[in-house]
Amino acid sequence: ACSFYCPVGAISEHSAVRRTLDVLENKNGKIVVFQTAPATRVAISEEFGMEPGDVSTGKMVAAIRKLGADMVFDTNFTADLTIMEEGSELLDRVANGGVLPMFTSCCPGWINMVEKLYPEFIPNLSSCRSPQGMLGSIIKNYWAEKMGMKPEDVVVVSVMPCTAKKDEARRDELKTESGLPETDIVLTTRELGRLIKLKKISFLSLEDSKYNNPLGESTGAAVIFGNTGGVMEAALRTAYEIALEKPMPTLNYTPVRGFEGIKEAKIPFGEIELKVAVVHQASNIRNYLQKIKDGEVSHHFVEFMICKGGCIGGGGEPKSLTSDYLERRMKGIYTIDEKQTVRKSHENQAVKQIYEQFFKKPLSHKSHKLLHTHYKNRSKKK
Numbered sequence: 226a227c228s229f230y231c232p233v234g235a236i237s238e239h240s241a242v243r244r245t246l247d248v249l250e251n252k253n254g255k256i257v258v259f260q261t262a263p264a265t266r267v268a269i270s271e272e273f274g275m276e277p278g279d280v281s282t283g284k285m286v287a288a289i290r291k292l293g294a295d296m297v298f299d300t301n302f303t304a305d306l307t308i309m310e311e312g313s314e315l316l317d318r319v320a321n322g323g324v325l326p327m328f329t330s331c332c333p334g335w336i337n338m339v340e341k342l343y344p345e346f347i348p349n350l351s352s353c354r355s356p357q358g359m360l361g362s363i364i365k366n367y368w369a370e371k372m373g374m375k376p377e378d379v380v381v382v383s384v385m386p387c388t389a390k391k392d393e394a395r396r397d398e399l400k401t402e403s404g405l406p407e408t409d410i411v412l413t414t415r416e417l418g419r420l421i422k423l424k425k426i427s428f429l430s431l432e433d434s435k436y437n438n439p440l441g442e443s444t445g446a447a448v449i450f451g452n453t454g455g456v457m458e459a460a461l462r463t464a465y466e467i468a469l470e471k472p473m474p475t476l477n478y479t480p481v482r483g484f485e486g487i488k489e490a491k492i493p494f495g496e497i498e499l500k501v502a503v504v505h506q507a508s509n510i511r512n513y514l515q516k517i518k519d520g521e522v523s524h525h526f527v528e529f530m531i532c533k534g535g536c537i538g539g540g541g542e543p544k545s546l547t548s549d550y551l552e553r554r555m556k557g558i559y560t561i562d563e564k565q566t567v568r569k570s571h572e573n574q575a576v577k578q579i580y581e582q583f584f585k586k587p588l589s590h591k592s593h594k595l596l597h598t599h600y601k602n603r604s605k606k607k
């Protein structure tokens with residue numbers, strides 16, 4: 226099933242490594258900017274003999290710098306931004322009678338599934354781009370100009386746990402006005418490992434390095450995007466506080482955590498009870514969508530991830546020999562969240578700043594242009 230939703234196979238794996246080496250070795254005056262997804266930092270370790278779930282964010286950033294990147298940004302920044310946009314979209318749909326349930330849109334494997342097999346659910350999808358799509362857009366359309374560069378002077382390389390993100394980066398909707406892809410190359414976590422080995426960088430002896438700011442600043446809410454239930458938990462932390470003007474009683478919202486295929490929860494939300502669900506893996510998704518069609522479930526907001534466990538189980542993550550690697554990666558992600566001083570997306574100072582200076586507010590005209598997208602019916606039934 227995975228190869229159907231993740232349409233990019235081994236051939237482009239080779240070409241992404243070769244293309245990255247080529248842009249790093251022949252910059253021709255261009256700036257090479259990397260971004261790394263939440264689930265990469267608890268899995269890259271395994272490429273170098275460490276244990277699943279060992280957190281090596283600092284070493285990964287240091288290795289990318291050694292490879293020759295000019296800037297290293299964090300996809301977690303736009304995970305926080307996704308929460309601002311998607312949370313606002315949900316509150317708007319609930320208040321104004323929009324299409325419900327609203328479905329998350331950050332997993333391109335899931336988007337492929339809806340566009341190809343369930344186009345009738347396209348109106349349920351949030352219009353938010355994935356965090357990769359948002360950051361590529363911000364780098365080329367906003368950051369480049371701020372730095373006095375043109376979009377074509379910047380090469381964006383993203384490191385993802387995911388093979389479907391390669392396909393996503395080629396979408397027409399994710400191109401600049403002049404038709405350039407906003408994300409030029411997508412490397413999987415495994416491919417980044419291969420690149421680091423190819424350049425004989427001694428990963429284990431690297432000193433930790435930090436992301437560049439402001440597009441490297443993020444919260445605990447962003448990193449949990451890597452686990453099934455993470456987007457939901459992050460969204461609830463923010464939507465609850467914004468809508469009810471008080472913090473959630475607990476930040477660790479356990480009903481949406483863990484490996485159960487379909488998780489459901491009800492949260493008292495002012496005058497309504499917000500009903501949410503979290504679904505991962507294609508077979509569970511098919512079952513859940515059938516339940517909607519049969520009128521057996523009615524939630525307000527549903528998170529979908531194609532891979533088991535979410536992105537920590539992505540097809541681009543290292544192949545693990547340990548049987549409990551998913552549990553250990555999941556734990557690694559929650560450990561990062563718990564150690565963060567800021568754990569709510571709306572408290573990310575760099576996110577606040579980009580709204581003040583540029584987007585003005587969630588769902589603004591500029592946000593719609595750079596952070597949102599639309600979907601196509603790609604089914605044969607059409």
Ligand code: SF4
Pocket residue numbers: 331332333334335386387388389390530531532535536537538539540
């Ligand atoms: Fe990619 Fe899998 Fe994560 Fe979806 S769940 S974004 S297919 S790694």
